[in-house]
Amino acid sequence: MGDILITDDERDIRELVGDILRDEGFSVRLAANSEECMGAIDDEKPALMILDIWLKDSAMDGIDILKSVKRDHPEIPVVIISGHGNIEIAVAAIKQGAYDFIEKPFNIDQLLVVIRRAMETSRLRRENTELRRKDVSTAEMIGTSAAFKALKSQLDKVTKSNGRVMLTGPAGAGKEVAARYIHANSNRSTAPFVSVNSASIEPERMEEVLFGRETNERGVEPGLLEEAHGGVLYFDEIADMPMGTQSKILRVLVDQQFQRVGGGEKVRVDIRVISSTNRDLEAEIEAGSFRQELYHRLNVVPIRVPGLEERREDIPELAVHFIEGFNTSQGLPQRELSDDAVALLQTMHLPGNVRQLKNVIERVLILGENSDPILPRELEGVERGETEDGRVVLSGALATLPLREARELFEREYLLTQINRFGGNISRTATFVGMERSALHRKLKSLGVVTSSKAGSRVAHIEDAAQAAE
Numbered sequence: 001m002g003d004i005l006i007t008d009d010e011r012d013i014r015e016l017v018g019d020i021l022r023d024e025g026f027s028v029r030l031a032a033n034s035e036e037c038m039g040a041i042d043d044e045k046p047a048l049m050i051l052d053i054w055l056k057d058s059a060m061d062g063i064d065i066l067k068s069v070k071r072d073h074p075e076i077p078v079v080i081i082s083g084h085g086n087i088e089i090a091v092a093a094i095k096q097g098a099y100d101f102i103e104k105p106f107n108i109d110q111l112l113v114v115i116r117r118a119m120e121t122s123r124l125r126r127e128n129t130e131l132r133r134k135d136v137s138t139a140e141m142i143g144t145s146a147a148f149k150a151l152k153s154q155l156d157k158v159t160k161s162n163g164r165v166m167l168t169g170p171a172g173a174g175k176e177v178a179a180r181y182i183h184a185n186s187n188r189s190t191a192p193f194v195s196v197n198s199a200s201i202e203p204e205r206m207e208e209v210l211f212g213r214e215t216n217e218r219g220v221e222p223g224l225l226e227e228a229h230g231g232v233l234y235f236d237e238i239a240d241m242p243m244g245t246q247s248k249i250l251r252v253l254v255d256q257q258f259q260r261v262g263g264g265e266k267v268r269v270d271i272r273v274i275s276s277t278n279r280d281l282e283a284e285i286e287a288g289s290f291r292q293e294l295y296h297r298l299n300v301v302p303i304r305v306p307g308l309e310e311r312r313e314d315i316p317e318l319a320v321h322f323i324e325g326f327n328t329s330q331g332l333p334q335r336e337l338s339d340d341a342v343a344l345l346q347t348m349h350l351p352g353n354v355r356q357l358k359n360v361i362e363r364v365l366i367l368g369e370n371s372d373p374i375l376p377r378e379l380e381g382v383e384r385g386e387t388e389d390g391r392v393v394l395s396g397a398l399a400t401l402p403l404r405e406a407r408e409l410f411e412r413e414y415l416l417t418q419i420n421r422f423g424g425n426i427s428r429t430a431t432f433v434g435m436e437r438s439a440l441h442r443k444l445k446s447l448g449v450v451t452s453s454k455a456g457s458r459v460a461h462i463e464d465a466a467q468a469a470e
């Protein structure tokens, strides 16, 4: 967080305010006239300004400085100090965008209250802008693989309806992104998208958070259900919802109304519910930890979000998207990816899916070298099974096998990964691995690797495993 810039031509006042704010834990800079003040802003943008209206021996007075700051840095809150009886000027300053004003001689407690409030308002404003930005970017769905196109066309079919959707798929695969996509393309897009992370709310507070509260002292405090009115309520990992809350949500879905905690009146809301899980809810029902009836109510349109494993072709496009995103949002370097780095990303084990890919990219941009392009060595060695000096680490199983079997095991894993990386396309795989197409076919056959269609894209797997699954 930046500091507070105090501009006052009266040395005693400027130093006194400075000392008090320092004692309160703020860092401060002092300016005696308009030149020092503008110079200090150019050096480093302050988090807040305290500005005297009358400045002796200055090219600009306080109002001129205020106008210039509001034009160039509208986000900096400015608190004006005005002389006693200068109310009109103070009001004019507020019209020019000052956050508040205090009159001389002022009481220091009063000044501290105004400063704290101004800091808090500006923090909330920043967070809001951040959230809006996040909202827009999370509604973006990047990917062109067959599996991803199949997902998108399923999502497109449900945007216009009001049907409850249950998104399933592994952690970090993009279930929330898919839910936001439905919302952004539906006729509810101008109403809120409210996300409920069932795991992060303490079970005993769950009902208050969802349904809101009514007390004599504080009146009505709306919950997330009311906040989502007209829009979408997204239950992230629905399996984490406590059983008691599950019954209450079920009742809301049946009755279309509910009561706030401590309240008597029935509240009606118009919400579309989208939920997600990476667990097997049918097994949770069997185990008695999820209500069957709620499952049926929520699972009207089930949609599976494929893990990154099934759409490795999307990795280059996603990686570039994240590099650009981190450049815009955090000013991280805009770097190119070398072909080898792309190949490595596409073959890496990424159990955390798109989220993990995003983290890998962020880490490289923060910790990596500052030259172009990004090289494979920057993408942590351990993730490709190598030690720092580039030697391959043998897994326990591999190390105990004779060479021929070990080589077979390696070849099978290697080719499976490569085929999946190229979306099941044998010609492209053959070119990359440096084999004739027909030789590759023979090799795959001898290793028992087959390809088949899954969710619209071709995936490779081991023959026996496929048969076992059927």
Ligand SMILES: Nc1ncnc2c1ncn2[C@@H]1O[C@H](COP(=O)(O)OP(=O)(O)OP(=O)(O)O)[C@@H](O)[C@H]1O
Residues within 6 Å of the ligand: 137, 138, 140, 141, 142, 143, 169, 170, 171, 172, 173, 174, 175, 176, 177, 178, 236, 237, 276, 278, 321, 354, 355, 358
């Ligand atoms: N298709 C996509 N395009 C761009 N970014 C994506 C895409 N899919 C996922 N992401 C990004 O990956 C991260 C994880 O996505 P998201 O939170 O939607 O996953 P999730 O499946 O809901 O995860 P969890 O199960 O852990 O809640 C987010 O930062 C999101 O922005």
